[in-house]
Amino acid sequence: MLQVKSAAQTWQVVLEKNQILLNNTPFTWDLLPLTPTSFHILKDGRSYTAELLDIEADTKTFRIKINGNVHTLQVQDRMDLLLASLGMDQALVQKINDIKAPMPGLILDIKVEVGQEVKKGDPILILEAMKMENIIKSPGDGVVSAIKVNVKQNVEKNQVLVLF
Secondary structure (H helix, E strand, C coil): CEEEECCCCEEEEEECCCCEEECCEEECCEEEEEECCEEEEEECCEEEEEEEEEEECCCCEEEEEECCEEEEEEEECHHHHHHHHCCCHHHHCCECCEEECCCCEEEEEECCCCCCEECCCCEEEEEEECCEEEEEECCCEEECCEECCCCCCEECCCCEEEEC
16 A cells, blocks of 8 residues: 655546556546656546656655646655554654755755745755756754855865854
């Protein structure tokens, strides 16, 4: 069994030999792969185009685009649900104190504000290094207490960028 959550809804998904149950109701659809990350779907006489945009394996989070609308889904398997029911899911959450520059570069954009709560994997800032844009993501949960850099500022390796 899987539990799939979006911002607005939660579904229970059971994968059986010949069928999928969605909230204990059989789910029937026709799925045609177009590319390795895009699909054409027919469901209840309606046509959908779906594209997988991003996967965050460590948080089991997926960003998909369906008919032009982007959705973020988080999936929990049986083990995740068991840990949550025992109150052990928060024990796995890493607390952080700061984020340091992994390499020298130029700050292109800052995605957070002081006082903002962030979760593991949330984008914090964009660092340009060696002509590449690197999205620096939060390594754990926290609340931003200070931003030590500005946009268009050059930073050195291990320089503190954000405090939590």
